[in-house]
Amino acid sequence: MSDVLVYVLHYEGAFNKNSLGAVSEGAARAAEIGGEAHAVVVGGPDLTDDLVKTLGAYGAKKVFRAKGAEGLAQPVIDVMDKVITENGQRYAIFGGGLLGFEIGAGLAARKQAGVTMEVTAVRAEGSELVAERPILGDSQISVSHYRGDLGIIIGRINAFETRQTGGEAEIVDVDVEYSPWSGQAEMVTRGEQRGADVDIEGADILVAGGRGLGKPEGFELAEALAAAFGGNSAVAATRAVVDAGWYPYAAQIGQTGKTVSPKLYLAAGISGAIQHKVGMQSSENIVAINKDANAPIFEFADLGIVGDLNKILPKLTEAIKAKKGA
Amino acid sequence: MKICVLVKEVPDAAVEKRINPSTGRMDRSGEKNLNPYDTHAIEAAMQLREGGAVQVDEIVAVTMGPESAVRALHKAVSLGADRSLHLTDEALAGSDVAATGYALAKALAHEAPDLVLLGQQSDDGECYTIGAVVADHLKMPSLTQVIKLDIEDGALRLERQAEYGYDTVKVRFPAVISVGDAINEPRYPSLKAIMGAKKKPLETLDAAGVGIDTSLVGGEGSRVQCAEFHAPPAKASGQIIEDENTDETVEKIVAWLDERKLI
Numbered sequence: 403m404s405d406v407l408v409y410v411l412h413y414e415g416a417f418n419k420n421s422l423g424a425v426s427e428g429a430a431r432a433a434e435i436g437g438e439a440h441a442v443v444v445g446g447p448d449l450t451d452d453l454v455k456t457l458g459a460y461g462a463k464k465v466f467r468a469k470g471a472e473g474l475a476q477p478v479i480d481v482m483d484k485v486i487t488e489n490g491q492r493y494a495i496f497g498g499g500l501l502g503f504e505i506g507a508g509l510a511a512r513k514q515a516g517v518t519m520e521v522t523a524v525r526a527e528g529s530e531l532v533a534e535r536p537i538l539g540d541s542q543i544s545v546s547h548y549r550g551d552l553g554i555i556i557g558r559i560n561a562f563e564t565r566q567t568g569g570e571a572e573i574v575d576v577d578v579e580y581s582p583w584s585g586q587a588e589m590v591t592r593g594e595q596r597g598a599d600v601d602i603e604g605a606d607i608l609v610a611g612g613r614g615l616g617k618p619e620g621f622e623l624a625e626a627l628a629a630a631f632g633g634n635s636a637v638a639a640t641r642a643v644v645d646a647g648w649y650p651y652a653a654q655i656g657q658t659g660k661t662v663s664p665k666l667y668l669a670a671g672i673s674g675a676i677q678h679k680v681g682m683q684s685s686e687n688i689v690a691i692n693k694d695a696n697a698p699i700f701e702f703a704d705l706g707i708v709g710d711l712n713k714i715l716p717k718l719t720e721a722i723k724a725k726k727g728a
Numbered sequence: 729m730k731i732c733v734l735v736k737e738v739p740d741a742a743v744e745k746r747i748n749p750s751t752g753r754m755d756r757s758g759e760k761n762l763n764p765y766d767t768h769a770i771e772a773a774m775q776l777r778e779g780g781a782v783q784v785d786e787i788v789a790v791t792m793g794p795e796s797a798v799r800a801l802h803k804a805v806s807l808g809a810d811r812s813l814h815l816t817d818e819a820l821a822g823s824d825v826a827a828t829g830y831a832l833a834k835a836l837a838h839e840a841p842d843l844v845l846l847g848q849q850s851d852d853g854e855c856y857t858i859g860a861v862v863a864d865h866l867k868m869p870s871l872t873q874v875i876k877l878d879i880e881d882g883a884l885r886l887e888r889q890a891e892y893g894y895d896t897v898k899v900r901f902p903a904v905i906s907v908g909d910a911i912n913e914p915r916y917p918s919l920k921a922i923m924g925a926k927k928k929p930l931e932t933l934d935a936a937g938v939g940i941d942t943s944l945v946g947g948e949g950s951r952v953q954c955a956e957f958h959a960p961p962a963k964a965s966g967q968i969i970e971d972e973n974t975d976e977t978v979e980k981i982v983a984w985l986d987e988r989k990l991i
Contacts, residue, residue, distance in 0.1 A: 413892045473895060475860060476869050499891045500856070504872055507860035510826040514944070516951030517826055519857055536960060542747065545956040553951075586900040587869040590885070593892035607990065631991070645875050645889060645910030658889050666990045687988055688966075689981070700968060705984050709971025717978045725982055725991050
């Protein structure tokens with residue numbers, strides 16, 4: 403048995419795109435090691451038979467469905483523990499995102515399993531799966547081989563593409579006795595949107611601001627520059643400044659935010675941490691302005707400017723206005 | 729209430745990190761800083777104590793690592809921890825994230841805390857995951873990447889950003905919580921606190937001292953083997969301009985954008 407179990411996150415009756423990618427990846431890799439992909443879902447009445455069966459199209463042969471609290475890691479760990487104990491899947495795959503990290507790591511503790519996170523590729527080697535993970539600021543790839551009965555693979559966001567191969571999934575309802583500490587956490591509100599609703603996914607030109615803007619008012623420089631470009635341009639932000647309340651959540655790029663690929667991505671005062679990079683690295687042209695010459699963003703920017711934003715942005719705005727007016 | 733704060737020594741951001749080719753492990757010789765995220769965890773503990781909604785009797789900094797890791801504990805104490813615990817043993821070297829979490833959980837169980845706080849990530853790899861590993865071993869709930877932490881009706885009221893927006897979660901003690909850097913502004917230690925840090929109690933324990941099964945830790949006990957490394961596909965490096973004359977710099981940027989028909 404070389405089956406692969408994939409956790410599928412859902413919210414308000416829709417499955418998460420990264421989870422669906424993980425199902426596709428799990429199905430493709432399981433086939434190479436002579437197994438099947440199984441999915442596991444945990445939630446309430448919105449997990450209808452009709453919805454759950456759609457996972458078959460992504461390659462899941464079985465879907466284990468348990469009733470339980472949504473948006474929290476511990477109940478899912480309990481469910482996956484039980485499913486793996488009873489069915490013997492050899493690998494567990496997560497599509498990334500915050501819950502994937504928490505569940506995968508907790509499951510590793512529960513099952514004495516190896517875990518690799520930020521995985522960008524999974525390969526079959528004989529009857530085993532190995533996971534590739536970029537490390538040291540993506541300057542090297544580390545290859546994980548697993549020992550023991552279970553290997554846990556937590557994907558980097560957008561690492562696994564969704565593929566609809568068609569197929570039917572059998573639904574298996576699982577009755578789980580949750581561990582006492584699972585009940586210690588309780589969701590009060592989930593998925594709250596903070597700040598104005600802005601559309602950054604459709605923009606051709608994005609001016610993105612990070613902590614290097616110095617203060618919330620620093621975004622005025624970014625907004626002025628975006629306005630100078632005109633047309634289909636918008637302002638985006640990093641998680642650090644969104645969490646700090648400088649800019650709306652809807653404008654956030656990266657691991658827990660949006661993934662964009664505009665024609666031009668101009669990063670102002672953004673260091674370029676991996677969690678940000680995964681949301682914008684497929685942009686056609688990346689320009690970075692940062693005063694720290696060692697900022698990781700210069701390693702993947704097409705044009706990097708080491709300098710003071712407060713001097714450069716206003717002059718750049720004027721120059722672009724002049725150029726457009728010419 | 730007893731709060732344990734997990735801390736870690738990390739490389740200076742300016743030191744180039746590399747893998748030691750003979751061991752396949754990270755070369756940690758350049759390490760000397762307290763992980764910046766951990767300072768937010770200590771500050772969160774201090775604010776709980778000062779907030780008065782719960783009585784915090786003790787804040788204990790806990791780390792695992794070689795002798796040099798004591799420096800991280802001294803820094804943690806200078807930022808407000810009352811004392812510290814250093815888990816150190818040759819047998820722990822080369823532990824993967826699951827084995828490290830198991831060992832740390834054993835050290836924490838020795839202290840029996842009501843709350844474990846830690847920074848949500850470290851610069852050197854074990855992103856986001858160590859808290860969740862520790863929590864399951866301790867049979868406690870865990871929440872990571874928390875940016876707001878309050879006490880309400882004797883329980884934690886936590887906020888964080890998850891896949892679909894901001895979540896607010898209530899968690900009853902005991903619990904393991906990792907915090908993000910937006911949660912607070914860590915204070916600077918006073919000169920007196922820095923000078924006094926080395927005089928605060930520091931307990932050193934080995935694997936046997938906290939009941940670690942050494943067959944489950946170290947390179948041999950780890951379930952993930954990472955002995956193989958290769959380079960990622962090469963990406964053409966971009967052009968870098970050092971801004972010395974801003975008018976000229978801007979002219980160059982505009983020309984670059986214009987060439988690509990982006991204006």
